[in-house]
Each structure stands twice: as structure tokens, then as C-alpha cells.
Amino acid sequence: MSSLEQIRESLAALQAYKLPERYEPLARDASGNSDEDPNTQPAFLDAQTIQRYQAARAKYLKSQITSLIIEHLDQIRYEDDGGGAGDGGGGEKEGNIGGKKDRPIVDFPDRLTEEQKKDLQERIQNARDNLVQSVHQVKQSYESVYKKYQMLQQKKSELEGIVASVEKQNQKAANDGGSPDSSQDVVNVHMMEVDDEDYIVDQTELELQDEKLQSLMEKKSALEAKLRKVRMEKEKVANDNRTKKEILHKLLEKNKGHMHGDRVDSPTTVLDLDTLDVESIKAETANMRQKIQEYRDMSEYYTSMRSALEVISGIKIISVTDAAESIDKDETTPDQKKEEDRLALKVQLLERHIVEIVLENCKKGFVSTASHGHNDECFRVVSARILTSNILTDTLSEDDEEFQNNPTPTVSIAIPPLDDLVALAKNLEPVHDLRFVLRETLSRIRMLSSRMNELATLRTKYLTKITDPANNKVHYGFGGEDQEILCSLDSQVTVVLRLTADCPILRGSVYIQRIVGCGGWDDAVLQKIKDGVNDKRFCGPVDLMDSLVEEIERVVNEKGIEIPKTPILPRRK
Numbered sequence: 001m002s003s004l005e006q007i008r009e010s011l012a013a014l015q016a017y018k019l020p021e022r023y024e025p026l027a028r029d030a031s032g033n034s035d036e037d038p039n040t041q042p043a044f045l046d047a048q049t050i051q052r053y054q055a056a057r058a059k060y061l062k063s064q065i066t067s068l069i070i071e072h073l074d075q076i077r078y079e080d081d082g083g084g085a086g087d088g089g090g091g092e093k094e095g096n097i098g099g100k101k102d103r104p105i106v107d108f109p110d111r112l113t114e115e116q117k118k119d120l121q122e123r124i125q126n127a128r129d130n131l132v133q134s135v136h137q138v139k140q141s142y143e144s145v146y147k148k149y150q151m152l153q154q155k156k157s158e159l160e161g162i163v164a165s166v167e168k169q170n171q172k173a174a175n176d177g178g179s180p181d182s183s184q185d186v187v188n189v190h191m192m193e194v195d196d197e198d199y200i201v202d203q204t205e206l207e208l209q210d211e212k213l214q215s216l217m218e219k220k221s222a223l224e225a226k227l228r229k230v231r232m233e234k235e236k237v238a239n240d241n242r243t244k245k246e247i248l249h250k251l252l253e254k255n256k257g258h259m260h261g262d263r264v265d266s267p268t269t270v271l272d273l274d275t276l277d278v279e280s281i282k283a284e285t286a287n288m289r290q291k292i293q294e295y296r297d298m299s300e301y302y303t304s305m306r307s308a309l310e311v312i313s314g315i316k317i318i319s320v321t322d323a324a325e326s327i328d329k330d331e332t333t334p335d336q337k338k339e340e341d342r343l344a345l346k347v348q349l350l351e352r353h354i355v356e357i358v359l360e361n362c363k364k365g366f367v368s369t370a371s372h373g374h375n376d377e378c379f380r381v382v383s384a385r386i387l388t389s390n391i392l393t394d395t396l397s398e399d400d401e402e403f404q405n406n407p408t409p410t411v412s413i414a415i416p417p418l419d420d421l422v423a424l425a426k427n428l429e430p431v432h433d434l435r436f437v438l439r440e441t442l443s444r445i446r447m448l449s450s451r452m453n454e455l456a457t458l459r460t461k462y463l464t465k466i467t468d469p470a471n472n473k474v475h476y477g478f479g480g481e482d483q484e485i486l487c488s489l490d491s492q493v494t495v496v497l498r499l500t501a502d503c504p505i506l507r508g509s510v511y512i513q514r515i516v517g518c519g520g521w522d523d524a525v526l527q528k529i530k531d532g533v534n535d536k537r538f539c540g541p542v543d544l545m546d547s548l549v550e551e552i553e554r555v556v557n558e559k560g561i562e563i564p565k566t567p568i569l570p571r572r573k
Helices: 003-016 021-031 047-075 114-176 181-254 278-313 419-425 432-461 523-534 541-559
Strands: 076-080 102-106 315-322 342-349 353-361 379-386 391-395 410-414 463-466 483-488 493-499 510-517
Touching: 003 114, 047 181, 114 181, 278 315, 342 432, 353 432, 379 419, 379 432, 391 432, 410 432, 419 432, 432 463, 432 483, 432 541, 483 541, 493 541, 510 523, 510 541, 523 541
Parallel strands: none
Antiparallel strands: 076 102, 315 342, 342 353, 353 379, 391 410, 463 483, 483 493, 493 510
């Protein structure tokens, strides 16, 4: 197929193409009328688009009107009709006195103020401007398509001229008896010119497509933002409508049976709400809200009181869970009871120590003396353990010079297990056993903490050696052993203090077990000093040692006893 025939086929295809009907109004505007009236309907909007817009607007207005009707239901009130007594018609409900009927009266909203009217007009104007802008953008897209069509028409005309000139030259060459090569060359030249022009047109169209794509992307982002906002508003309106429907349903259910005499038919529309006692509903609602506020105030008060009691008592409940959650599966034994009847109570003591107490349901086989022989459901203490560290320590600061010179830079005391308290609690009734374990555990921790503080102060004032009570020959267990403390004074006196298990809580819980003097001290004098200090019955070792130092100074001053000095070895010559 020759180039001329290809051009003729392309020209036939172009001549057969027609502009779609929806672009014809733009063609008429481009040909004659170029004035635009923003109030007139755009010519390229078809009837189907206008119909869809009208249907959507009607649906929106209907939804807004329904919402406003539901919002103003609480404004209905009732007053007696002023009509006189009469036999009434067949539609009169029974039980009315004197033929009078209660009629609903609706307080319609006030008229719009000037500010509200102005605001409404501004909103309408903004909506109209947005609509005009959208229509203008759509029209611009239509116009760009029509401009391309005009360029196509222009190229078609040029192609028709080229074909006509080529055919004329071919006919002339045939009449002159020449060869058609010259006409073919002319066609080739024209084809090259057409290709150059097509390249320019393609570049122009590509730039236009890029601009259009950019504008479409921006428009897409704006539409997505608007769509998200509309969806949020739609969800909010749907939730409001759902809440209002629930309120309306409750009102209808509450007033069921009070309508139309003895009939129990529930109303189905808003117009059937004539006999609703709105005032009583309002009063009940206000009373209910008042009670709710009172309960909230009471809850806040008791919560604050509970927090204050926890701080004062030093006991704070952390959690109450199933005991199976706090017991390792590897620790279970075949003889262990079912953990489904046990609870694990976690309690914080003195804002530092956490104790876990396991309670078992003892409703089977246990009869409480307070229940008069009835088998009540209750829980008893089964075990108790300290979850946090059971070692109380006090260490001197490494920056302090005394840390290097003091032979006892760290004082530590171990909190004994709580098994003895659990065993003693088995002799008590439920609830009382739990109180006993908590009270004694708290007392034990406080006592040991006070003893650690006393020993920490003692080792900074005097040269002290602290022994471990677990190494005593007499071993009672559970922290019942006495503790020995060795202290040396500058007056060449060394004492052995005995701290009982109740130190430093009870008076006389610390005393001098033995006193030794070096370098000429009389044993009788030391024995009198020992008896005089022990008779004062001190609670803590610090007070006892301070009193011992004062007593030694008094004896030295009154009796003229010379304190032995530390011997000095002779120096080597």
C-alpha cells in the first residue's frame, strides 16, 4: 500500500469522526456567545445529573427535619382545652372530667435574629461559590477537550489540502506522460512536514496532560479531605440519631398503657405522643441525675478515705487474683488442692514490701462459731510469703571517709519467713486469721527496720562489731534469737550488748551482758556501772551506750578514778 493510500484512509477516518453531543453546547458558545451568567444552568449538565442532585438534596432535608422534630420533643407541654362539657363524640377518650382533653402545646423556636440571618446568608453564599467553582473546573476540562478537537479539525483540513495537491500533481504528471516518482517525493516531503507538526502537537498535548494530571491530583486530595470530613459528620449524625431513637423508644415504653384509655398499643409516629406525661419524665430524669451526682460524691469521698487509711495504716491492697496465676506449674505436687478454690492477695506494706497471702475456700467442713452452726462460704489463710527482698540493708556512702575506716560499713538484717504466723493463725477463725497475719507481719517489719536504723547509728558513734543472730547456739527460728553487739569505748572499756527479739520496741529489750575494762579497771566498779545502766531499761542500743558513757564520766569525776591510758611501746633506739 502506497503512502498516498495510507493518507487517504487516515483522512477518511478523521472525516468520519464527530464530536460527542455533550460537547456541542461548548461548540455553540465558542462560535457565537461567549458571555457567562453564573446564575444560569451549565449547558453540559445532563438531566440525569440534575435529578440525582435533587434526590440527594431532598433526602438530606428530610433527615434534617426529622432530627429537628426529635430534638424539640422535650418542648411539648400539656394544657387543658377550654371547651365546655358535652357528651363528646365517639372518639373522646374515657375518664376526662367535664369533657376536657389535654392537648399538647409546642414551643416553637424563636425567630432568627439578624446575626443568625447574616450567618445563614454567608453559609449559603459560600456553598454557592463552591458549587460555581466546581462547575467552572468541570467546564474547563470540557473546554480543553474541545480545544483538542479544534486542533484535530485544523490538521484534518491541512491533510485534505495535501491530498488534493498530490492528486492534482499525479493527474498532471499522467497527462504529461511523466513518472509518478516526483509525486511520491512530494508526498514524502509532505509526510515529513506532517510528522514534524505531529511531534509538536504531541509535545503540546503531553504538557497539557501533565497539567491536567497535576490538577486532578490536587482535586483528588481536596475531595478526599472533604470525604473524610463528611464521613465523620455522618457518623456523628448517625450516633445522635441512634441516641435520640433510644430515648424516644424508652419514652414510648414508659408511657405504654397510658394511651387511649385501657389500650396498650404503643405509638408508632411522633403524632401519637399526645398523652405522654413529659413533665413527670423530666422530674424523674432530674431526680435520677441528682442521685447519680450524690453517688459520685459518695464514691469520691470513700475513695479518698480509703487512700488516707492505707497511708495511715501502711497497708495497701494491690490485687486479688486466682492463686493458680501466681504458682509455677513446676512447683505443683499431686497432693496439692485445686487452685480454683484459692485466691492470691497481694498487699504492699510501708510502701516498700509486697506480701502475697494465699486464701483457700473453706466452705466444706468448716462451721463458724459466729454463724450459729450454719455452713458459710469463707476463706482461710493457707500461706504467706514476701515477694520483695527480705534483706534490710544500710550502707555508708563511698564518698564518706568513714566508709574506709569503719569496720562495719554495711548493716543488714534478714526478715524471717512468715510460716510461724500462718501456723498460729490456724487457731483463729476466718477473717481474724488474715488480720493477725497482716498485723504481725507489719509489726515484724517495723521492728526490724527500727533495729537496723539503731545499729546503723550505733556503728557511726562507737567502734562496733555486729554478730549474726543465726549463728547463736540456741536457735529458736523465725527471728526469735537474741543478737550480740560488741562495742569499745575510748575509756578502755568493752561491753557486750544483748538485743532480744523485741528490740527496740519494748523497754529492757537491750541490756549489758558483759563489761570488761583494760589497764587497771576495778571489776566491782564496772559491775556497779553495769547494774546502774541496766536498771534504766533502755529500748535501743544507742541510748544505752550514751548512758554508759555518761555513767563512766560521772564515776570518774566523783570517785577520782583515773582512766587508764593506752600503753605506748618503747621506740627502738
